[in-house]
Amino acid sequence: MGNDNSNEPIIICRDVNKWFGNFHVLKDVNLEVQPQEVVVIIGPSGSGKSTFIRCINRLEEHQEGQIIVDGIELSHDVRNIAAIRSEIGMVFQQFNLFPHLTVMQNVSLAPRYVRRQPRRNAEESALQLLARVGIPEQAHKYPGQLSGGQQQRVAIARALAMQPKIMLFDEPTSALDPEMIKEVLDVMKELAQSGMTMLVVTHEMGFAREVADRIVLFDEGRIIEMGTPEHFFTNPQHERTKLFLSQIL
């Protein structure tokens, strides 16, 4: 399947358009993401940034344009979708942990039944991942017994368990109490440093400034401005960008 030739973009979006009914959500979105790149997507609510990253693992279908992930174009072909989903991990705003399964089962479920790993291997790697996100001691608890920050870290471990090449983060800290945001961001930083390709929708400007290779500003369904954090925070060009930054900084 894919290769790690770093000259080839791992995600290519060309003229992506999407409608919800008559509402035009994504308008001619073009974006290429290089392997190991961290792209932070910011923008006001309803600007289509979440919809955009959900299109990348086809939780939403785009109607026009091309999305190519690791050399595979997203189409109606079910095999393609399965192949791409196993390349992409996703972390949701609401964690979406499986409440009826223990932390361990949450993390090892997909490797066991999608990758068909033996139970013991799956559980060993799950423990390693839980250690990596800093909560190995919670393995046998249920999600409902953990704090929000811990749950989100489990969600990250769960996504990593499939050994994805790309991680999508859809506002991972928006549902957290302020004192728990840092623990999640620290995990994400560590992940970025390890060379994971990441697309992060977030409002955490500190994170964006510190970790992102590129920042993308969405508004009204299209990309308004794109650039390095330095460019973005010190020398924004578009009026909309300036307005947005002035409101949130």
Add this chain to the structure above:
Amino acid sequence: MSGRTPEFYVAPTEAPPSRRPPVTSIGPLGWVRANLFSSPANSVATVITLALVIWFIVSFLSWSIRSAQWGVVYNNLRLIGSGLYDRREIWRVELSTGILVLLTGLSLGIWARVARAAFVAVLVTLGIILLVPILAARIPQPTIHTLIEPRKSPSDFVFVGYKGETVSFTLAPQIDLADLDKPMIGFIEMQSRAEWSTQARQARAGELDLAAYNLVVSLRLVDKTGRTVSTPDGPAEVRFGPDAPGGELEATLPADGWYVLKVTRDDEANGERDDNQGYAWLRIDGIELFSSQEGRTATREAEFGAPPQVERPLYAEEKAYRFEGTRTFGEFINLQIAPFFERIAMPLALGAALFANGWVIGVLGKRERVVRRWTLISWLVAAPVILIILRGFGGSRALPLVSTSVWGGLLLTMLLTIVGITASFPLGVALALGRRSDLPVIKWTCTLFIETIRGVPLITILFMAKLIVPFFWSGLSNIDLTIRMMIGLTLFSAAYLAENVRGGLQIIPHGQIEAARALGLNPFLTTTFIVLPQALRAVIPAIVGQFISLFKDTSLVAVVGLFELVGIVDTIVSGQPIYRPYQREAYFFIAIVYFVISYAMSDVSRRLETSGAGSLRQ
């Protein structure tokens, strides 16, 4: 602090010691106050409700203890248990029950935590059931009454006695109108009762002169060989004539076995039979009536030999007598509870032993994967094995065919329920998933099926299964009625289950499905591991409610001619004349059976709801 709030306040460094709350707000008194008499309306409601409940309980207990006749239940336990199932093959029912009990014990040992209180309760119950018959044997037997009439030749009373027992026979001539008002308490021979009712009415109307009594009656107690039993005062023999019309004959029995009380009326003393006048009751004390059940008759004859042959025997056999008068609590225990417990004690003790075996194995082996796996496999194998054991094969000698048409009683009720539950559950889940399918044809078909079934009463479905379906498709008329009823119940229950399950599916947040899809789980894995476990757990109460309904609805198959619990009780009280007066007792008993099983089911449901991951939600 002088009324005004000071501008500045600092609490003393030492906090005041904690005091107990006022006595009226804690403990039993506080509870009563807060819950039973918190307001005038509440007080009135409490008093009225409690009064109603107490009234109901007292009247029920009074009926049950003083006048109910539970013989219809304890003499028909085999019918109630397995209906008309071939009695030589009854071991197959017992074996099947044994398998289920053993597996249940095993599974509970492995997977359930049993509270100590439940253990104690079971042991105490079992102990009571075993002990009551033994203790009841010490309570004196009620008096047995039989009427001596002027024309009809008196019968000889045949009974079983035991060495050292004292028996007494009293002849009580009815010569006074006042005698009519004396209550009779004890067993009264049924024909005597009928005759005496007529005569007493005539005596009251003045058409019969009781005082004209002139019977001469002799009583003689003989053993099986016809020898007169001897007492310290000489042979057990007495003659009551004009000078001493009534009196008592008492004797201590020399050995175990059959005895006969020879009753002779001397007609020549009054010239001839037509000149006899008056009635006398013969009262017999210290003798236990024996059971009319075939099995017990056989045991008795093996022990004591066949009953002695006499010309006009009146056997001390339960079925010829009826209990009359207000019973004491002792008599209630002795006559109603003890025989019942005596009959169920052995099977229950065996069942408990089996259960305990399974349970111990389960507890010891709960950490062993092998034990758990084999328990699951055993359950899967048990179902077909039990059906094969119960039904057998045509032509087989070891397991001859027992047609499902003779399956009945609790056996049939449980089979209909178990088959209905195990078949309708997967079907209901499939229908619920089908109704939410994206494929229109499947969706419409499932919806049509569910709505059609839900739109008709169960009884019509059962009648259709019985009458109409074979008419449309002759192949189906070969399937016997019991199987067709199982199918009818299953389809009916599945339609309702489907709606319950669909309710559960609807409450699963979309995020769960998205998360599963994002992990690469295909729709089948998503449904199996993510959606169904959560959806089903959420609707456990509704599902178990449906199972309980199914269990109770099995009683409707009585209407199409199967003899499950209700059907067999119908048959007992309408088919055996001696039990016809005891419909209340019989139906009350099966009501208790239905209640106990339904309650157990809902209790299990409550435990499932609060156990494991289900109680720990986000």
